[in-house]
Amino acid sequence: MKKLKVATASLAGCFGCHMSLLDIDERLFTLLEKVELDRSPLTDFKQFGPCDLGLVEGGLCNAENVEVLRELRRHCKVLVAVGACAINGGLPAQRNHLDVRECLTSVYGRTVPDDPELPLPLDRVHAINDVVKVDYFLPGCPPSAEALWHFLDDFLNGRTPHLGHGLISYD
């Protein structure tokens, strides 16, 4: 069977969800028999190619996050919001009750850098489904390796992903 193309991206997140993906341990070999990685922090490719599946960690805190997310959406048949930040904004969204101008001036003082290389922050941190259509939501902070594996296993085998008891927990 043809390998599925998978891209991943980390936006305003902590890489915890990617670490959780690595935590599937030896099942990574099984995974790599079935998928080929496209642009991802794990490959360091610079461009997205046409993909079957995109996994997104982290929410949107700046213009670059939005651009990357839109690029990924354009290239993916199916997009998954992975983890609390992608789904709801998560920890970075704690700045949403502050004025972004105050955040910048309290960090940089009076001269906020104007280098075009630095992405401009949005006034508020947003969940990714505020900006693009999301097909699946995989909750958790981070989702456990079991949950990620379960999702991928279902997806790769053509089953509607279903996280049963024990794979989602509230705390």
Place this chain on the structure above:
Amino acid sequence: MSPAELSQLLHRHHGDPNRLLQMLREVQAAAGWVSPEVITELAKGLTLPRARVEGVATFYTLLATRPRGEYQVLFADNIIERFHGSVALRERLCAALGVAPGALRPDGRVSVGTTSCIGLSDQPASLLVNGLAIARLTVERVDAIAALIGQRAPLDQWPAELFHVDEPIRRAGLLLGAHLEPGAAVRAALARSSEALLEELKRSKLRGRGGAGFSTHDKWRAARDAPGPTRFVVCNADEGEPGTFKDRTLLRRQLDAVLDGMTVAAHAIGAQRGFIYLRGEYLFIAPAIEAALAARRAAHLLGRDVLGRTGFDFDLELHLGAGAYVCGEESALLESLEGRRGIPRRRPPYPVTHGYLQRPTVVNNVETFASVAHVALAGGARFAELGTERSTGTRVHSVSGDCARPGLYELPMGASVRELLDACGAEAPIQAVQVGGPSRTLLSPRELDRALCFEDLPSAGAFMVFGPQRDLLEVVASFARFFAHESCGFCTPCRVGTTQLQGAVDALVGGRGTRRDVRHALRLCALMRDASHCGLGTTAGRPFMQLYEKFKPTIERSLSSLEFRPTFDLDEALAPARALTGRDDERAHLEDP
């Protein structure tokens, strides 16, 4: 509040935790807010956990847990009031007083906010100032209010005319047209045994007027037969359904019929105590009720040996709510009566066996008790002559919106929608009629021959008329906002669902809606209907679902795109950072696709 005042307060309420809400209301009235120190002291005085007291204080809209000023103005934010310019009037008052909407003026004098419908949509726009209602707002009246607050005139020195509330009874029937002697129905009831009285009630086929239409006879018999040493009678005067105000009129024009009905209930089920749970927004009616209770005690219509009947002891107390729609649900009302947050109980067991203090309790609507008085007086058979086979008697409709004569219309059960529209002078073409408030039925013009009775259109009495100039999407958005605000927060489907539904409908109103929002809204409506804890959540999605079913193009023409669209303006979200860095390069912008 000084420690001495607090200890007096506790003493006056016998240190009874069941009276916590009443104490908090008094604190609010005296101090203008409920401070953290007062919460601590009340918790100590009542030996309650502090969180319990704070939980109650933060639950009710009319209790402030932060200073809101010497003058606390709350505009009714019902859709009818909006269509009568309440938003512009509120902005005018804010501008005149130099206060930001919802905020406290820096000098601590005044705040201007909003609250849900306050039961005055027959005389919009309206507001509460320190809990007292002012109706028929105009630019002149708003300016007068601004001047009085500017002069710092004490509320009791404001012109009495300002607080005058009309009772526009346009059509009176059995209830509103009656001239009953106080106690007449009690006398008639005492002439019968409680068993005979229940039989009369059965013959009357009277059904509860709160909306659900449960048989009053069955409810009373169940309470009478339930085991327990004490029983209670509770009058639900917490009419919070937007667009409803008939209980206001019944309590002001037919109070003795209502109190007679409650006393008759006490005789029928063997109750010793009763409560009138009056919504906090009707504070202006409270003095008249207290006076009537005192007069009835003096006339031996309440107290020991009522009307000389040895062993028939019954007394009534007035309890005030503090702004919570959900307390209209009977088990939430009982929680509130017991001084707790108004969170609906799990049912069964029902209040007839486990009500107030877990004792058998009859909870009926104001209009039901008024009807009971007439059943006791003229007999069940006479009462059943009015109305239809399964909906007997009359119904008082609260008519508001786009018609020449808003007000109260008492019609026999089963009257058609068209009949009521003709009576109130609603001019064709009608765009829609909302019967029974947001939680009931949205009617299209094709349905005007439907009947106002339990068989067809059950209702708690609200009747809002919308002319062709109105945007129904805006109506539904207002209802969505209402449910999101009034959700008690106990169950997730309703707490989260009502807020998400509001977001989806607001996106449509704001011109950013997509098919995805419509699909999402419909899914939420179904989820809330199937999974919520109480009636608030199960009905919260009805307005949108009915709009979708009956006025689909109204939704479709508001769509900005059939595809996905971001929920916010991306480029605008970069504006603050752009301004601060002075950048305007390509990467400092995001396009809306």
